[in-house]
Amino acid sequence: MSRVARFAARDPGVAARITGFLAHLRAHGFGLGVAEAETALRALEHVCAADPEMTRRALKAVCAGSADEVTRFDEFYDAFWLNDGRVRLRVTADATSARSDLVRAPGVDEDRATGTATGRIESPDDGGGGETDAEGSGRLIASGRRNLMTTDLREVVSPADVAEAEAVAERLGRALRDHRSRRRKAARRGRAVDLRRTIRKSLGTGGEPLRLERRTRPDRPVRVTALCDVSGSMAVYARPFLAFLSGLMRADPDTDAYLFHTRLVRIADALRETDALRALNRLSLLADGFGGGSCIGASLDHFSRSYARRLVNGRTVVLILSDGYDSADPEEVGAALARIRRRGCRIIWLNPLKGWKGYEPVARGMAAALPHLDLFAPATTLADLAALEPELVRL
């Protein structure tokens, strides 16, 4: 089906191609630098570089740095080295048969496709020869996904909101995290002198307490894990909530954040971006399905079985921002929360509807969730969130 990409005769060589490939990966969010390019080249010396499968494994070991990147790597490798996207594209462009729709790469826009109808064999962008960049970018498959996104969160959240939300989030984050232990523990620097240990140590110096041992109350930082519902019914509240999440994230880099609608997406890495606007841009890429239906139960269930198992423990506060309107079985919500709860964490549910006069948690999903919550509070605006501070300190 696919064959190894043919490079033009003017191609400057392996080094430039590897650099091009790494640039291609970098464009898709891999954190790679010059050092990796050098490692990749050295790695290729140790394998049979003519064998595409072996090269794939070697480059994968060098370039991928997480389980997620390992799964995505193959797609990018095919697109760049095996002319994968290119071959399919040429079929689309040349043949006007009904088959062309079936073989077209997903999400590739039309004008790109017709741009390749010249019949030339283009090499993927190798970063070295500037002449090929007009059509042959080799990035078509992955970047095509961008066109599927319907909602741009940049319209939902403005930088000013982010700044305000950050201030609130930071205060809340501090309220949640500042849990000092009640006990004191030996420490190099501390306010209290540890008499017992000082006397014990003084034995070594002939009974003279030459070194004072100290004690302090160790920090027991609490990690926040936030799950934000962005389904249709929550769309109006998405604006303050997302700003709030990014603020929370930037106040404490250990915070973990997820979006859910019909499925669960981890957005922690996107929000960790130092630049607020870029963070929101990356978020827009992830929020495919934004404003659609909601499967709270299924999303929470997925969370409890995957991420929660690794990342939620007794020092975690799970923060759920949702109105509790679920299209699926409400029992699932209760069961999932019970499972998360068993990990020893505390669960806070912030419901925008609770602020309404005469609100009763009658949404069946919400009713099923209530017995498992440590705190059930209203949150419609940033001001509401700020007002939560004293409650959170008591948790």
Place this chain on the structure above:
Amino acid sequence: MNDWRALQDGLAGQGYIAAPDLAMALHLSISLGRPLLLEGAAGVGKTEVARALAAAEGTRLIRLQCYEGLDAAHAIYEWNYQKQLLAIRAAAEDGETGTAVERRIFSEEFLLERPLLQAIRQPEAPVLLIDEIDRADEEFEAYLLEVLSDFQITVPELGTIAARSIPRVVLTSNGTRDLSDALRRRCMYAHVAYPDRETELTILHARAPEVEARLAAQIVGFVQAIRRERLEKVPGVAEMLDFAAAVGGLGVADLSTDPAVLHATMATLLKTEGDRAAIPPEVAARLVGRAA
């Protein structure tokens, strides 16, 4: 250029069946002198890689188990205080001068080597396994980075100790927290997944050759089916081997004959009450039926 296949065969000779991706990452990490970072669910055999590698290469395995609060004194070196005190006391009786005593008690004789220092001072390159690095604090991770890039350790009283040989470093992580990018970038990376049916059969055959082929296929099929169920703790390869040993020990020739025995042996696979309840004898029997 086919070293990695040789490596894969070498590991297989030690009873470890490595997937091609893993073998390649291991080969590169050895050839380039870079640490190898292994991630994956518990029980897929991450720690076992280092053990098998050490055995295949005929070198020592030095293991550093990480835990919360692990510090330099436990990972790198520590002075043997008790011995120093005794030496001081003895020196006082012998009338030795202060500077001489000081020089003596801060010599290598009084230095306790911990795994990292031990690893770089071996005459022959050992395999250094840093297990569950995600459990250690971030400060320790940063220090580890420094050691792993320079392979030298500075002891203030003694001076800098350079590596006599560069150890082959294998780090494992269960992903309880995200590792720093700096550490990821220094390392070759391989993600270890649960083995597929074929690979698991080969593993079972390598580890327990006495299990006959038909039963082995049934055991592996059953365990693979159980992994697809929604469980809290998914059984790993080690659990599969325990299960095979339990089945073999009870002299069962066919899993489907006696549901009661099957249910009893499943204690080796399912380790929580919830999981036991999720797979009652009837479900287990059905899974066996499908696996056969």
